[in-house]
Amino acid sequence: MPELPEVETVRSGLSRFLPGLEITAVDYNWPKSFPSDPVDVKRFLIGSKVVEVKRRAKVLLIVLNTGYSLVIHLKMTGQLVFRGHYDRFGAGHPTDSLVGELPDHSTRANFTFKDGSQLFFNDQRKFGWIRLISTAELPNVDFIKKFGPEPLEDTFTWQGLRERLRRRANTSIKAALLDQTVLAGIGNIYADESLWGARIHPATTVKSLTDIQIKRLFRALQSVLTLALAKGGSTDRNYVDAEGRKGSYLSFASVFRREGQPCPRCKSIIQKTKVAGRGTHLCPYCQKLQPDK
DNA sequence: CACTTGACCTGTCCGC
DNA sequence: TGCGGACAGGTCAAGT
Numbered sequence: 001m002p003e004l005p006e007v008e009t010v011r012s013g014l015s016r017f018l019p020g021l022e023i024t025a026v027d028y029n030w031p032k033s034f035p036s037d038p039v040d041v042k043r044f045l046i047g048s049k050v051v052e053v054k055r056r057a058k059v060l061l062i063v064l065n066t067g068y069s070l071v072i073h074l075k076m077t078g079q080l081v082f083r084g085h086y087d088r089f090g091a092g093h094p095t096d097s098l099v100g101e102l103p104d105h106s107t108r109a110n111f112t113f114k115d116g117s118q119l120f121f122n123d124q125r126k127f128g129w130i131r132l133i134s135t136a137e138l139p140n141v142d143f144i145k146k147f148g149p150e151p152l153e154d155t156f157t158w159q160g161l162r163e164r165l166r167r168r169a170n171t172s173i174k175a176a177l178l179d180q181t182v183l184a185g186i187g188n189i190y191a192d193e194s195l196w197g198a199r200i201h202p203a204t205t206v207k208s209l210t211d212i213q214i215k216r217l218f219r220a221l222q223s224v225l226t227l228a229l230a231k232g233g234s235t236d237r238n239y240v241d242a243e244g245r246k247g248s249y250l251s252f253a254s255v256f257r258r259e260g261q262p263c264p265r266c267k268s269i270i271q272k273t274k275v276a277g278r279g280t281h282l283c284p285y286c287q288k289l290q291p292d293k
Numbered sequence: 294c295a296c297t298t299g300a301c302c303t304g305t306c307c308g309c
Numbered sequence: 310t311g312c313g314g315a316c317a318g319g320t321c322a323a324g325t
Contacts, residue, residue, distance in 0.1 A: 075319050125302045171296065188318060
């Protein structure tokens, strides 16, 4: 579930706490979550300090002062929760934290810092991962190189979206939006919400979209992602921010997880179907399926 | 190459 | 109450 707004919320939280902290211990109990090949990551990390925390698409980058970065993908159920001297950071221990005592049964890795604070990587379903990669090599790493543009950057335009979509002309617009090489950071929640905003049926073939529809989709993507960022992302089950708190976007969602409820625009009943192999929410009146072009 | 499907996992929910 | 199966959704490998 962590998509662009969730990962960005975690990033901004971590960037308040981590820079300057020195790693004194590293533990992990699920090797696939933290592949230690080709280096002994524990030995490699101890003594290094955090410089900054960045994000690209749904990937977090914790840049260290050793020339290496911790590259983290939360996949569906990953969490990164910081526990430490909240008074020093002026945060106060959140009373609305979803997460209890740490580590818990879903903790796959944790990092201890010199001042006693800790960063926990929790991941119920074990799909997420942490890798140690040379910071200078990051731009050349295959999966990072292939990411499409960041939808909230100023340089991204509706014509840019149209150009990126050309590579997936014969698939559904929903599958294209979920393709990280087309556009970075969109997942199931914001794909459904944006397509509702643009009044486009998710199964519409990309090549049959008009320029007007692509413009509407571009604006919908930006407004949906911006609102989601402002609300700290979406918490359906697992997602929490760096302090263990939920995001509240879903109470503003128009269609996602709202099957059986009235469409906010036309009051038709929201339906749930399957498109591109994913659960898909739509309004059958606002989002009529148009014939292929 | 373009596109779709299945696998990776665990926890929850639904029907019998 | 127990149990099997479907489902949840990000990504990649494998298949068409």
